[in-house]
Amino acid sequence: MRVVHRLTAIHPRQRASDVQSYVTIGVFDGLHLGHQRIIRGLVEEAHAHGQQAIAITFDPHPVAVLTDRVPLLLTTVGERLDLMALLGLDTVVVFPFTEEIVQTTADDFIDDLMHHLNLAEIRVGPDFTLGHGQQGDVSYLREVGAQLGFGVRVIEPVSWQGEIVHSSRIRQALQRGNIEEANGCLGRPYQLSGVVVRGRGLGKDIGVPTANIDPPPNRLIPSSGVYACQAQTERWGSYAAAVNVGTRPTFTAQSDAQGLTVEAHLLDFDQNLYDQVLTLDFIARLRDERPYPTLNALVAQLREDIAQTRRLLDE
Numbered sequence: 052m053r054v055v056h057r058l059t060a061i062h063p064r065q066r067a068s069d070v071q072s073y074v075t076i077g078v079f080d081g082l083h084l085g086h087q088r089i090i091r092g093l094v095e096e097a098h099a100h101g102q103q104a105i106a107i108t109f110d111p112h113p114v115a116v117l118t119d120r121v122p123l124l125l126t127t128v129g130e131r132l133d134l135m136a137l138l139g140l141d142t143v144v145v146f147p148f149t150e151e152i153v154q155t156t157a158d159d160f161i162d163d164l165m166h167h168l169n170l171a172e173i174r175v176g177p178d179f180t181l182g183h184g185q186q187g188d189v190s191y192l193r194e195v196g197a198q199l200g201f202g203v204r205v206i207e208p209v210s211w212q213g214e215i216v217h218s219s220r221i222r223q224a225l226q227r228g229n230i231e232e233a234n235g236c237l238g239r240p241y242q243l244s245g246v247v248v249r250g251r252g253l254g255k256d257i258g259v260p261t262a263n264i265d266p267p268p269n270r271l272i273p274s275s276g277v278y279a280c281q282a283q284t285e286r287w288g289s290y291a292a293a294v295n296v297g298t299r300p301t302f303t304a305q306s307d308a309q310g311l312t313v314e315a316h317l318l319d320f321d322q323n324l325y326d327q328v329l330t331l332d333f334i335a336r337l338r339d340e341r342p343y344p345t346l347n348a349l350v351a352q353l354r355e356d357i358a359q360t361r362r363l364l365d366e
Contacts, residue, residue, distance in 0.1 A: 052136040054143050058167040061105070061142060071171035073097035074164060076107040076181065080218045081125030082134040084238045085176065085209040092206065093174050094139040102171055103141040109148040116148050123271035125221060130242070157182025161195055172202035179205075211235045228274040230336045240281070240332035243270065245313065247324040254314065257346065259353045261295070261314035262324045264331070272296060272311050277337045279360040282317050283330040290317040291364040293356045294331060297340035316353075318361060335363055 055061060061072075073093050079086045090106060097104035108131060114122045126134070128145060135143050146152070160182050164170045173192060181187030189205055196203045208215045216236040224232040225241060233241045245264030254261035262282075266272060275297035282292035292315040315331060337359055343349040 052132075052140050052143060054132060054145060056145050056147065058144060058163050061144070061167050070169060071100075071102045072105045072164075072168040073100075073102055073172045073174065074105045074107065074168060074170060075174045076179070077175070078112055078218075079106065079108050079131055079135070080112065080122075081221055081237060082131060083125075083209075083216050083218060083221060083236050084211065085206075085216045087138065087238060088209055089174050089176065089206045090135065090138045090140065092204075096172070097141075098139070100171075104139065105142045105144065105168060106135060106140050107144045107146055108135075109146050111148055113148050116150065116153060121269055123222060124269050125218060125225075125237075125241075125271055127267050127270065130244070154183050157187030157191060158195075160187065161192075161199070165199055165201070170199075170201040172204060174204045174206055176208060177205050222271055225271055225273045228276050228336050230273065230278065230333050233273075234333070240334055241273070242330060242332050243272065243313065244328055244330040245270075247327055247329050249325060250312075250314070254316065257350050257353075259316050259350070259357070261316045262329055264313045264315065264329050266313065272313060273333060273336075275311060275340045277340060277356050278333050279335045279337055279363045280315065281332040281334060281364065282315055283332070284317075284320075284322075284324065285327045285329075287320070287322055290320045291360055292317045292331065293337075293353070293360040294333075295340065316357065318357060 073096055075089050075093050077086065094104040110128045112122050112124065114120055132143060132145070173196070175189065175192070177189060179189060189203070192203045208217070210216065212235065214220065221233050221236050224236070230241065243266055245266040247262045248265045250261070250263035273296055278294045278296065280292045280294045281289055283289050294313065294315045296311055296313050298311065313331070315329065337356055343352060
């Protein structure tokens, strides 16, 4: 899969006059079941006609430019691209979302797609909008498509357990600790990666060593609690892991708490992970995080968490 950062990097007409593009446009944060439906259908149709399948995504997230709010992301751009590559796309355009783009009219954007991509068809969801003032809705696309000769296919949303799947629903589920709902909407376990950094060594001191990961900025961390995860190491493969997300209330005074930490105890593992990337697939939420009256009580609970994780991931 080719990755470019501007439409001018793609010139199908210079390679073959009959090469056209089937295109979809969106942020695609999380690449959930709805996104997957759009992209899989796009790839299948494009390749059936001997044409190329292209997705246009944005970085940063448009909300960060259009508002004062910095959204918590389900995927980094790199993670998004890795997931897109698995779906068979030929090219992804990672479009820089800037104030200049905000002012671009829908007409100008479509002209660029026609000129640089030789647009054959565009596939979007029913709520899609494009261009300054959100002028380019589905009705607009159909009208312009009829004039310029490209097709418009509207893909209906996917539902999971009776409700429509969308990125905000997944964010809300994760912020409630509802891993089952988040994973159901994603069609895979929610994944969080980060570099392993040095902590206070408290886990090692009590016989339950943990890897402390530092996720990328603005990545959504599930709500505090203890989770059963599958951990993927850079060098040693995959291991079951009991993961604590929270503020370590048994060790940390409330006044000293500084945001959520992510600590993973990898089962049956004894290697140095410092400065390596550790990737966690969240499988199930085991319990809330809570303080314990004694160190022995905490250790007993951690042992139970480890046993429960082993049972869940051995099933």
